[in-house]
Amino acid sequence: MSNTEGKYIIHATIRCDGTVARKDVVGAIFGQTEGLLGDQLQLRKLQRTGRIGHVDVALNQNKGKVQGEISLSSSIDQVSTAVIGAALETIDRIGPCKAVIKVKAIENIRSAKRDNVIDRAKTLLLNMVNSGQDESKNILDEVRSVLTLDTEKDISGMTAGPKVAEGSAIIIVEGRNDVKNLLKFGIKNAIATMGSGIQDELVALAKSKTTVTAFVDGDRGGKLLLMELSGKLGKSLTHVALAPQSREVEHLEGKVITKCLAQKEPANKLVSRIQAELAKEDDVAVGRGEEILEAPEEIKGWAGMLEGLKRNQAVIVNEDGSGSEPIGASSLEAKLAESEGAKGLVFAGKVTDRIFTLAAGAGIDSVVASSVGKVTRKSGVQAYSVSDM
Numbered sequence: 001m002s003n004t005e006g007k008y009i010i011h012a013t014i015r016c017d018g019t020v021a022r023k024d025v026v027g028a029i030f031g032q033t034e035g036l037l038g039d040q041l042q043l044r045k046l047q048r049t050g051r052i053g054h055v056d057v058a059l060n061q062n063k064g065k066v067q068g069e070i071s072l073s074s075s076i077d078q079v080s081t082a083v084i085g086a087a088l089e090t091i092d093r094i095g096p097c098k099a100v101i102k103v104k105a106i107e108n109i110r111s112a113k114r115d116n117v118i119d120r121a122k123t124l125l126l127n128m129v130n131s132g133q134d135e136s137k138n139i140l141d142e143v144r145s146v147l148t149l150d151t152e153k154d155i156s157g158m159t160a161g162p163k164v165a166e167g168s169a170i171i172i173v174e175g176r177n178d179v180k181n182l183l184k185f186g187i188k189n190a191i192a193t194m195g196s197g198i199q200d201e202l203v204a205l206a207k208s209k210t211t212v213t214a215f216v217d218g219d220r221g222g223k224l225l226l227m228e229l230s231g232k233l234g235k236s237l238t239h240v241a242l243a244p245q246s247r248e249v250e251h252l253e254g255k256v257i258t259k260c261l262a263q264k265e266p267a268n269k270l271v272s273r274i275q276a277e278l279a280k281e282d283d284v285a286v287g288r289g290e291e292i293l294e295a296p297e298e299i300k301g302w303a304g305m306l307e308g309l310k311r312n313q314a315v316i317v318n319e320d321g322s323g324s325e326p327i328g329a330s331s332l333e334a335k336l337a338e339s340e341g342a343k344g345l346v347f348a349g350k351v352t353d354r355i356f357t358l359a360a361g362a363g364i365d366s367v368v369a370s371s372v373g374k375v376t377r378k379s380g381v382q383a384y385s386v387s388d389m
Contacts, residue, residue: 007109008074010085014057016066018097022057025070028094029055033087035296039343041080041087044365048380049197050224051076052084070101073109075195081106152179155191156201163188169211171241171261172202174225177250178215185254187261190215193225198232203340206236213264218243223274230271231363234337239264240271275361279379295368295384302346302368303386309348317344336362344368351383 014025030043039045046052053073059066070088074081085103093099153160159176161183171190173179182190193202206212214229214237216222222243230237241264243249244256252260298321305315305323314332316324319341327335329349336342336358345359347369359367360379372385 008078008081009107009109010070010072010074010081010088010103011105011107012070012072012085012088012101012103014059014066014068014070014099014101016094016097016099018066018095019061019064020059020066020094020097020099022059024095025057025059025068026055028091028099029070029088032091033084035298036090037083037087041084042365043084044380044382045363046076048224048363049228050221066097078106078108152176152183155205156199158191158194158199158202160191161188164191164205168209169213170205170209171213171215172206172229172237173215173249174217174222175250178248181250181252182215182257185257187257193229198228203232203236206233209236211239212237213239213241213261214267215241215249215261215264216243217248218245219248220278222248223278226271226274227278227361228363230267231361232340234340237267237271240267241265242270271361275357275379279357279360295366299344299366299368299384302344305346306348306368306370306386309346312347312349314348315346316342317346319343333358336364353378356381356383 033043037043043052047054051074056071057068059068072084072088074084085106088101089103091099091101151162153162153164155164159179161179164170167189169189171182171187173182173190173192175192175195179190179192182188191202191205193199212233214226216226226240241260243252243260247256249257301321302317302323305317309315309326312329313326314329315326316335316339318324323346324335324339336345339362342362342364343366345355345362345364345367347355347367349369350371350373351367351369352373355367355369356375356378359381365381367381367383369383369385371387372383376383
């Protein structure tokens with residue numbers, strides 16, 4: 001990540017001339033900004049990959065009107081964060097009600113943390129000096145000793161251990177510090193995604209290896225990264241190792257790293273379990289979306305692909321908007337697992353939990369189907385019925 005990137009929180013106010021609920025506001029934010037910002041800044045995709053957090057909405061109702069506050073955390077760069085903030089202000093209706101959203105500020109979390117670190121460091125240094133226990137030279141020498149170990153390499157902008165190109169196995173982690181920590185304990189075949197999406201070079205490298213292990217943090221961010229890796233690497237991802245709950249790979253001790261890697265599980269088994277956990281969390285946090293969102297023009301165009309399909313057949317929509325050959329229900333799971341860059345699914349039948357699960361696993365945001373039940377959004381996937389277009 002570049003030095004200009006950081007973590008931010010967008011703080012905004014909202015006023016509505018009418019009564020609306022939290023889910024109406026969340027639905028409007030995702031629905032009305034979709035297609036406005038382009039593929040790189042699709043809020044659903046950014047949220048699923050952990051680049052933005054949940055939309056927190058606090059509302060107060062008074063005399064038929066609603067006022068409140070919206071906050072949205074972001075770990076993408078400051079320019080993209082500012083664009084998302086500006087996009088929120090384009091929302092002028094929530095359901096049938098007129099609405100006004102204004103961004104008050106975009107807070108730099110790291111700046112606030114940095115100030116706290118400086119103040120705390122000053123206090124600690126004074127304590128060391130006053131107690132006559134100035135061990136800073138020893139501390140610096142110990143930290144510098146890390147540099148005497150094998151140094152990391154750069155592969156297409158990704159930090160990697162010196163042995164990544166050799167051998168038949170690699171370990172994929174999230175950031176530069178993860179690679180450095182593994183190097184510290186003699187593990188030289190790790191490579192970092194660098195938190196900027198899964199690069200094509202990493203996909204190609206994984207395909208050339210026999211064993212590919214994702215070693216991710218034991219928090220929600222780590223699980224979201226695993227979902228992204230699984231979607232991009234497909235069957236090339238063979239194993240998964242999880243850090244202990246709420247701990248990060250970059251801070252693990254050597255014996256903990258060894259234990260985690262020794263207890264790695266087959267990727268297909270663990271990915272399915274984590275996927276179910278995330279879907280359950282999302283359904284609890286946001287509700288099993290019952291709001292109806294108007295389909296963007298591009299997605300409306302997919303409805304034509306239903307013509308000629310037999311019942312329960314499907315078409316995978318590629319990145320360039322083209323459709324695959326018709327796929328039978330029994331082959332759909334395998335075809336989605338093999339697909340790369342799929343952005344949509346057209347299904348000649350009713351959208352069920354299985355369709356939501358398969359689409360989410362393939363990184364697909366939108367499904368167009370002959371019909372949709374009461375649940376129109378689940379696991380980050382929005383389903384549209386042709387009758388709603």
